[in-house]
Amino acid sequence: MPRESLKSKRERGIEVCRRMQEMYPNVKSALHFDSPFTLVICVLLSAQTTDAAVNRVTPELFHRWPDPESMAAADVSEIEEVIHPLGFFRTKARHCVECAQVIVSDFGGEVPGTMEELVTLPGVGRKTANIVLNKAFGVVDGIAVDTHVYRIASRLKLVSAPTPAQAEPQLLKVLPRELWGPVNEQWIHFGREVCTSQHPKCDTCQLVDICPSAFKANGKPNARRPRRTGAGERKDK
Numbered sequence: 001m002p003r004e005s006l007k008s009k010r011e012r013g014i015e016v017c018r019r020m021q022e023m024y025p026n027v028k029s030a031l032h033f034d035s036p037f038t039l040v041i042c043v044l045l046s047a048q049t050t051d052a053a054v055n056r057v058t059p060e061l062f063h064r065w066p067d068p069e070s071m072a073a074a075d076v077s078e079i080e081e082v083i084h085p086l087g088f089f090r091t092k093a094r095h096c097v098e099c100a101q102v103i104v105s106d107f108g109g110e111v112p113g114t115m116e117e118l119v120t121l122p123g124v125g126r127k128t129a130n131i132v133l134n135k136a137f138g139v140v141d142g143i144a145v146d147t148h149v150y151r152i153a154s155r156l157k158l159v160s161a162p163t164p165a166q167a168e169p170q171l172l173k174v175l176p177r178e179l180w181g182p183v184n185e186q187w188i189h190f191g192r193e194v195c196t197s198q199h200p201k202c203d204t205c206q207l208v209d210i211c212p213s214a215f216k217a218n219g220k221p222n223a224r225r226p227r228r229t230g231a232g233e234r235k236d237k
Contacts, residue, residue: 013156013175014176015210023206029051036132037111040132045058049086049087053085053086069100072097076093079096080093118132130143131144131184145171147191150163154167156210158171158175
């Protein structure tokens with residue numbers, strides 16, 4: 001098959017974003033935070049676990065260590081006890097303390113507001129930095145490509161990268177900059193509700209008519225494609 005043009009991908013990507021905006025016009029972050037610092041820690045903790053699980057441990061965490069100064073002086077083992085229910089809690093506890101220490105020592109106790117500075121914090125990569133810039137500072141410098149965004153972008157054939165990190169620059173080329181902002185939150189919700197990992201709901205998907213992977217996600221048929229009849233109507237056999 002001929003290689004798809006960037007123009008064609010962009011047209012599909014723009015239409016996807018338009019429909020996502022209709023589906024999720026006012027979507028908010030599921031993580032509970034009240035400052036740039038608590039947001040950094042929440043996103044750091046959310047790797048390989050659910051936002052709900054993070055929200056269960058952060059009330060106690062931020063009650064005991066509410067700011068960079070207090071967390072920078074914390075005993076890692078005590079933070080481990082609080083976040084123990086989360087995956088990789090030992091590494092995350094160490095990153096919490098180290099991240100707070102760098103914020104205090106290098107940035108005067110204030111979370112930095114640029115991509116270049118944020119990625120110098122222990123445990124913070126581009127995905128976390130993109131979320132912090134967007135949610136805490138209103139700055140859109142990229143797209144936070146997590147597993148949901150990566151899965152959806154791959155199924156829609158907007159990217160062809162082996163990892164989420166490598167998918168981000170491809171997705172940035174496809175989607176106009178003015179559409180980047182809400183992608184992460186909207187696509188996360190869509191990935192949880194419709195375009196799930198194992199059993200995507202293609203039969204009720206609002207993107208089915210423009211998705212190259214519809215009814216064959218994961219390389220296997222997962223439902224019957226509805227037959228079009230009449231003036232654009234769809235009818236299941």
